[in-house]
Amino acid sequence: MRIGMPHMGNVYIPFKALFRRLNVDFVLPPVSNRRTLSLGVRYSPEGLCLPFKLTLGNLIEAAELGADTLLMPSGYGICRLGYYASTQEQILHDMGYDNVEVVKVDFSEHKLSGLLKIIKRLSNNAPWTRIIPAFRIGLAKLKTLDKMERLVQKVRPVELVKGTANKLYAKAIKAIDEAEDSKALKKIEKAYINQFNQVAKDPQAQPLIVGIVGEFYVLLEPFSSLDVESELGKLGVEVRRRLFLSDWTKFTLFLNSLGINETARIHKAALPYLKRDIGGDGWESVGEKVLHAKEYDGLIHLAPFTCMPEIVARNIMPSTKENIPVLTILCDEQITKTGMLTRLEAFVDLLERKRRVRHNS
Amino acid sequence: MIRVGIPRALLYYQYYPMWKVFFEELGAEVVVSPPTTQNMLSEGSSRVVADTCLAVKVFLGHVLSLVEECDCIFIPAVRSVKRKAYSCSKLLGLPDMTRAVIPESPPILEIDIDVNKGKPALYRAIYRLGRHFTWNPFEVRRAGIAAWRANLDYQQLMCKQGLMPPEAIEKIAGTPQVKPETHTDYPAPTRATIAIIGHSYFLYDEHISYRLIHRLKRAQNRVLTPEMLTTDELESATARLVGKAQWTCDHEVVGAGGHYLNSKADGVIGLMTFGCGPDSLLMDTLHRQANRSKTTPFMSLTLEEHTAEAGVITRLEAFLDMIERRKRRQVAVCV
Numbered sequence: 001m002r003i004g005m006p007h008m009g010n011v012y013i014p015f016k017a018l019f020r021r022l023n024v025d026f027v028l029p030p031v032s033n034r035r036t037l038s039l040g041v042r043y044s045p046e047g048l049c050l051p052f053k054l055t056l057g058n059l060i061e062a063a064e065l066g067a068d069t070l071l072m073p074s075g076y077g078i079c080r081l082g083y084y085a086s087t088q089e090q091i092l093h094d095m096g097y098d099n100v101e102v103v104k105v106d107f108s109e110h111k112l113s114g115l116l117k118i119i120k121r122l123s124n125n126a127p128w129t130r131i132i133p134a135f136r137i138g139l140a141k142l143k144t145l146d147k148m149e150r151l152v153q154k155v156r157p158v159e160l161v162k163g164t165a166n167k168l169y170a171k172a173i174k175a176i177d178e179a180e181d182s183k184a185l186k187k188i189e190k191a192y193i194n195q196f197n198q199v200a201k202d203p204q205a206q207p208l209i210v211g212i213v214g215e216f217y218v219l220l221e222p223f224s225s226l227d228v229e230s231e232l233g234k235l236g237v238e239v240r241r242r243l244f245l246s247d248w249t250k251f252t253l254f255l256n257s258l259g260i261n262e263t264a265r266i267h268k269a270a271l272p273y274l275k276r277d278i279g280g281d282g283w284e285s286v287g288e289k290v291l292h293a294k295e296y297d298g299l300i301h302l303a304p305f306t307c308m309p310e311i312v313a314r315n316i317m318p319s320t321k322e323n324i325p326v327l328t329i330l331c332d333e334q335i336t337k338t339g340m341l342t343r344l345e346a347f348v349d350l351l352e353r354k355r356r357v358r359h360n361s
Numbered sequence: 362m363i364r365v366g367i368p369r370a371l372l373y374y375q376y377y378p379m380w381k382v383f384f385e386e387l388g389a390e391v392v393v394s395p396p397t398t399q400n401m402l403s404e405g406s407s408r409v410v411a412d413t414c415l416a417v418k419v420f421l422g423h424v425l426s427l428v429e430e431c432d433c434i435f436i437p438a439v440r441s442v443k444r445k446a447y448s449c450s451k452l453l454g455l456p457d458m459t460r461a462v463i464p465e466s467p468p469i470l471e472i473d474i475d476v477n478k479g480k481p482a483l484y485r486a487i488y489r490l491g492r493h494f495t496w497n498p499f500e501v502r503r504a505g506i507a508a509w510r511a512n513l514d515y516q517q518l519m520c521k522q523g524l525m526p527p528e529a530i531e532k533i534a535g536t537p538q539v540k541p542e543t544h545t546d547y548p549a550p551t552r553a554t555i556a557i558i559g560h561s562y563f564l565y566d567e568h569i570s571y572r573l574i575h576r577l578k579r580a581q582n583r584v585l586t587p588e589m590l591t592t593d594e595l596e597s598a599t600a601r602l603v604g605k606a607q608w609t610c611d612h613e614v615v616g617a618g619g620h621y622l623n624s625k626a627d628g629v630i631g632l633m634t635f636g637c638g639p640d641s642l643l644m645d646t647l648h649r650q651a652n653r654s655k656t657t658p659f660m661s662l663t664l665e666e667h668t669a670e671a672g673v674i675t676r677l678e679a680f681l682d683m684i685e686r687r688k689r690r691q692v693a694v695c696v
Contacts, residue, residue: 047641076445082607083642090649273461276438276473278454279447306412308638312454314410319461330412 001025003122004062005071006055007032009220010145011245013177014138015071021134022123029061032223036061041333043091048080049304050224050331051217056088063097069122070100075108079280079309112253139249140182144189146246148172151196153241156233157207160200166230168195207238208351209295213288214302215281215310218331219243225302225331226340232300235348240296242266242288266291273316282309286316293322298351305332325351363389363494365470366431368423369396371416371452372439374526374561378533379512380435386504387494392431394423397568401426406666408462415634415665416562417451417458419569424459424466433468433493434459439609440475446606449639519588525574526565526588550583553684556621558587558647559632559640560610569664570632571673580681585626587617594620602646608639618647622657628684630677631661658684 002025005015012028019026030036032054040057059070070092072085089102103122107114119131148169155165172192179185210232218224219241229239251262263284267277270287277283289299301317303310314328327347329340365384367373373393381391394401397419405422427434436456441447451458456471472490476483484505491501511533518529555577563569564586577584587595595616599606602619606612614631621629631647633640644661651659660680662673 045641045645047635047637076607079450080638080642083603086603087642087646090646094649274454274457276440276453276457278450280450282450282454306636306638306641308450309454311410311413312450312458315413315458316454316461319464 001069001122001124002027002067003069003071004029004059004065004067006058006062007221007223008055008217009222009245010149010173011142011220013145013173014142016177017141018119018134018138019123021137022119022126022130024123027062027065027067029058029065029067032058032221037223037333043095045087047306049307050333051215051221051304052080052084052088053333054221054224055084056091059088059092059102060095060097063092063100068100070102071105071122072102074104074106076106079307107252111257115253137182137185139246140185141176141179142249143246144176144185145173146244147189148176148192148196149244151193153229153233153239155196155199155201156230157236157238158201158205160202162234164199165196165233168192168199205236207236208297208348208355210237210239210351211288211292211296211299212239212241212302213285213299215285215304215307216243218302218304220245224304225329226335226337228300228302228329228340228344231341231344232348235344237348237351239300240292242284263287273320274313278309278312280307280309282313285310285313286320289317289324289326290320290322293320293324296324297355298325298327298347300347301326301328303328303330305330325354363433364392364431365389366392366394366424366427366434366467368420368427368434368436369394370420370423370566371455371562372437374530374565376512377530378515379508381534382511383504383508384435384494386507387491387500389494392427394426394430397422397566399568402568402666409458412636414451414636414638415569416560416637417455418666419562419566420455421459421463424463428463428466431467433470434466435470437472437474440473441477442474442609443606444477446609446611448609449637451638520591523589525586526561547578548581550578550581552581553627553681553688554583554585554625555628555630555681555684556585556617556624556626557630557632558614558617558621560613560637561588563632563634563664569634571664571668571670573630573632573673573677576674576677577681582681585621587613590617590620598623602650603643608643610639611643614640614643615646618643618659619650622647622651622654622659624657626657627688628658628660628680630680631659633661633663635663635665658687 003019004027016026016028036057037054039060040053044053044056055072062070072088074082074085076082085102085104092100105118116131119135123131152165152169159165175188176185179188212219212229232239266284266287269290270283274283274286285301292299303314317326327343367377367380384391401422402419404425405418408421409418424434436459438453438456439448440453456469459466460469470490470493472486474486487505488498488501491504495501515529515533518524518532519526557564557573564574574584595612598619599611599616602615603611618629618631631644633644648659648661651657662676
């Protein structure tokens, strides 16, 4: 049994750490790239969203490397996600990968215990005394990764030499990936926090603040949005994002079962315009617009083309009383860098003008 | 008397008799929007972002046509009518979306239907809806029971007598059909049996489906639709193809399609619209199934605002010709 999995940002690092510690045969497909996308697009039904197409591309590339047990997130809900694993399995079988099995990583019902049970099955029934420490180091890596990402989001817009923060971030990711235990991880974290603080910054910079909202996958996979956060950083804009995988796992796996819900506040804000959960992240998109209208200069709404919940959200968002400029970027295989950059530049110009007018009056 | 508007779109084809009885029992007058026109479609499309699905655009067109005609519009948010099977996001967010894009609409009567929350919650939701007309819970209960009976009668009519929803609605509710003359003078169905699957709001909306059923019947074909199958037949076919159903509409697409692909039908036509989330997956599943089993010809037609009638007709004719040739060859082999 050789395990493979699709990419979503840096999520491969914790999984790699986890499986290595459990001595599981694990292959990592190449990070999402043009080939992944064209493979995914070629074999997917046309009307499906980019997350489906890209993850299918990842799974095909993993199967090419000999993986026969592919992990794919799944779950009961309203979005199409629940069907992805089985459809992708059919597609892989039709392509000739006959003995490939796509395992549904479904923890929508039995949160933590569900996930741990899947890990136990994949690790060939390893004892819990080995699974728990491995799981913990995975979580620790995830947390450190997100800390680094938060830092790089802050430094990017104000650095003097453009690109320094990104280079440092890439190095940090590599170091975290290679860290052997939690002690080394702590050391790395400290060292890189220091280095980020020492990056030469423009003392007079007053970056615009733009919130990034939208669908889970395109927010967390930079390839799918052509790394919109980094591009905004180059334009001198600080991005704020609520969604980080470490927070999400913390709430979904642990705190939600205790009745603590981080999204309750957002849902409450959305209530006057959207009264019910519509699946995916649609409710949150509307709520965050209402919530951040006063705090941020603008919002960027990322959504995959044909995403059902986000279409509803996009229809509702313009009608809110709380007003803030929103730029919607639809992510699909047709998106191009130049097109996106032009739109981003125009959007940032507009926000700057708006701020100037506000300051003058 | 309060006039309640019901748009002739989306779930109308599944539940209209039930809704009508419910509101009339509570002393309201029910106003239904006229059949879809091109104008309604373009009005509806102009209100929403471009990639909203065709069905919702049509629905909003119907709401717009009702704005002046009624005191309130009934738009349910049907989340789930079967345990652990949900509706598509656009059906769920329908009342909110309508309110956002049609600010001039009269007050919206909404009701959350979710059987996963249990019967008491469902009854409370029905009572809350009835509260707009009467304070008396017993009267709401009586109306609810009468409505449910009407719904069962409606399903019986379609399943047992093989009537199509517009005909059954006419029989039960007396709302005259779109073109009463069309279904009387069809020639005897001697050529082939064609199953046509898809959501009821495409199949029976003559403007969206380009009167596909009418055309098939006029060409001497017998037409089968998802509504003619029993729940058991739908469920077993769904289980065979996708396992446990996750969407409410699984049955009418994958269930009916899977059943007809293995039945005596000579051909199956899948009707979907561009941008329909569930269909993009379900039709693909059917397509794969048809390719694998190679028993029954399958054609999927994707409709959108830009579809031209001539294109649809050409494909339909080619499909029917192909089936005819196939049948001829089979006969020759037998002899």
